[in-house]
Amino acid sequence: MPDAPDSPGVDRHATDPDLGEVVVSEDELVRRLAELGAEISTDYEGRRPLLVGVLKGAVMFMADLARHIELPVEMDFMAVSSYGSATKTSGVVRIVKDLDIDLSGRDVLVVEDIVDSGLTLNYLLKNLASRNPATLEVCTLIVKDGQQKVEPDLRYVGFRLPNTFLVGYGLDIDERYRELRDVRTYVGP
Numbered sequence: 001m002p003d004a005p006d007s008p009g010v011d012r013h014a015t016d017p018d019l020g021e022v023v024v025s026e027d028e029l030v031r032r033l034a035e036l037g038a039e040i041s042t043d044y045e046g047r048r049p050l051l052v053g054v055l056k057g058a059v060m061f062m063a064d065l066a067r068h069i070e071l072p073v074e075m076d077f078m079a080v081s082s083y084g085s086a087t088k089t090s091g092v093v094r095i096v097k098d099l100d101i102d103l104s105g106r107d108v109l110v111v112e113d114i115v116d117s118g119l120t121l122n123y124l125l126k127n128l129a130s131r132n133p134a135t136l137e138v139c140t141l142i143v144k145d146g147q148q149k150v151e152p153d154l155r156y157v158g159f160r161l162p163n164t165f166l167v168g169y170g171l172d173i174d175e176r177y178r179e180l181r182d183v184r185t186y187v188g189p
Contacts, residue, residue: 017187017188018186018187018188018189019167019177019184019185019186019187019188020164020184020185020186020187021184021185022182022183022184023161023164023166023183023184023185024142024159024161024169024182024183025182026181026182028159029064029158029169029181029182029183032158032159033061033064033065033068033158034068036065036068036139036156036158037065037067037068037069037070038068038070039156040065040069040071040109040139040156041068041069041070041071044069044071044107044109045071047071047107048071048072048073048074048107049069049071049073049074049107049108049109050073050074050075050076050101050103050106050107050108050109051065051066051073051074051075051076051109051111052075052076052077052078052099052108052109052110052111052128053075053076053077053078053111054077054078054079054080054110054111054112054113054124055077055078055079055096055097056079056170056172056178057112057113057114057170057171057172057178058111058112058113058141058170059077059170059178060169060170060178061111061113061141061158061169061170062075062111065111065139074101076099076100076101077097077099078095078097078098078099078124079095079096079097080093080094080095080096080120080123080124081093081094081096082094082119082120093119093120093123093124095127102131103128103131103132103133104131104132104133105132105133105134106133106134107133107134107135108128108133108134108135108136108137109137109138109139109155110124110125110128110136110137110138110139111139111140112138112139112140112141113140113141113142113170113171114140114141114142114143114144114166114171115140115142115143115144115152115154116144116163118152121138121140121152122152125138125152137153137155137156138152138153138154138155138156139154139155139156139157139158140154140156140157140158141158141159141169141170142158142159142160142161142166142171142183143157143159143160143161144161144162144163145160145161145162145163146162146163159183161183164185164186165185165186166183166184166185166186167180167183167184167185167186168180168181168182168183168184169181169182169183171183173186173188
């Protein structure tokens with residue numbers, strides 16, 4: 001009996017003409033998150049880092065990363081907008097949802113899905129630094145090589161990838177494809 005399209009292990013997007021090649025497999029993601037979690041656990045030993053996720057793209061990455069950190073962590077979320085429904089950043093950043101937790105004296109680790117131009121993250125870091133955290137670092141899943149107009153200080157980087165539009169594992173186009181268990185190129189219109 002053939003697997004149903006929504007069965008575990010069945011790629012229901014296999015025939016989607018808008019999706020290109022897998023650039024980071026599910027196995028590669030699992031392995032790299034374990035490495036990042038171990039590194040963060042060592043670096044923050046004896047402390048309780050506050051993970052600040054940038055919505056919506058970082059949700060899956062942050063949830064999985066938190067499970068690999070062998071320390072007590074707290075989480076909060078911000079939503080910023082610089083894309084709208086476009087595939088390139090506009091460079092204009094606005095905070096859509098702010099944090100609920102006071103950052104004063106906290107060890108803050110910003111968890112970002114992707115850094116391309118660096119403009120949004122640079123704006124966000126300046127904003128967060130003004131709130132007097134004890135430390136402020138960044139962990140990003142992906143850096144798009146050669147796209148940075150501003151080079152933010154990135155303490156932890158999952159993958160450095162070529163400049164193609166990517167979807168999956170939280171990354172989207174018009175809210176589609178976030179649920180993919182891997183990262184793929186987007187070749188649609």
